[in-house]
Amino acid sequence: MFSALAVYCGSSPGNDPRYAAVARETGRVLADRRIRLVYGGGGVGLMGAVANAVLAAGGQVTGVITRFLDTRELKHPDVPDMRVVETMHERKMLMVDLSDGFLALPGGFGTLDELFEVLTWSQLGIHQCPIGLVNTDGYFDGIIACLDGMITRGFLRQQDRDRLIAAPSIGELLPLMEAWQPPTDLKFHLARKAEEM
Numbered sequence: 001m002f003s004a005l006a007v008y009c010g011s012s013p014g015n016d017p018r019y020a021a022v023a024r025e026t027g028r029v030l031a032d033r034r035i036r037l038v039y040g041g042g043g044v045g046l047m048g049a050v051a052n053a054v055l056a057a058g059g060q061v062t063g064v065i066t067r068f069l070d071t072r073e074l075k076h077p078d079v080p081d082m083r084v085v086e087t088m089h090e091r092k093m094l095m096v097d098l099s100d101g102f103l104a105l106p107g108g109f110g111t112l113d114e115l116f117e118v119l120t121w122s123q124l125g126i127h128q129c130p131i132g133l134v135n136t137d138g139y140f141d142g143i144i145a146c147l148d149g150m151i152t153r154g155f156l157r158q159q160d161r162d163r164l165i166a167a168p169s170i171g172e173l174l175p176l177m178e179a180w181q182p183p184t185d186l187k188f189h190l191a192r193k194a195e196e197m
Helices: 017-032 045-055 069-073 086-097 107-121 141-151 170-180 186-197
Strands: 003-009 036-039 061-066 083-087 100-104 131-134 164-167
Touching: 003 017, 003 107, 017 036, 017 045, 017 170, 036 045, 045 061, 045 170, 061 069, 069 083, 083 086, 086 107, 086 131, 100 107, 100 170, 131 170, 141 164, 164 170
Parallel strands: 003 036, 003 100, 036 061, 061 083, 100 131, 131 164
Antiparallel strands: none
């Protein structure tokens, strides 16, 4: 069972109302399960939608925002636990420190940046927390196909590809994340062993 999940998602709503609906559903499910939402602190787009849904259902929310974005008045005005940091690197590190799992909803560059950083950190053994995609209407299908192609081309091991779990809804995703077990054969342990032979 998770105590806190970091949710990465767009500061824009996208052009399909289903994206905001999935963000609101995610927020309701987190609140119902008493899982704290840790997110980027925004009050707009999908970020605002997921936070609003958690707050409306009486759940707990921690926002982490940079001073730069705070001064541009992009932060959520109703999140009581808002952490303001100086850099994007600090923001991402604090979100990881506060969470015991990570999931992504539809978003753009920032969402993918956060997602792939926690995937890389998982591969390196920096954390051993599950990582999931709420793959709304196949939004992440292209990324999933790209990762699968990395395996066939020899740039990614299957056990590292399997660090990313995808499901169409938060209700289907959470049980998969809860059941996930981290691989024990870290890539860089194997690399060191090969060098020693």
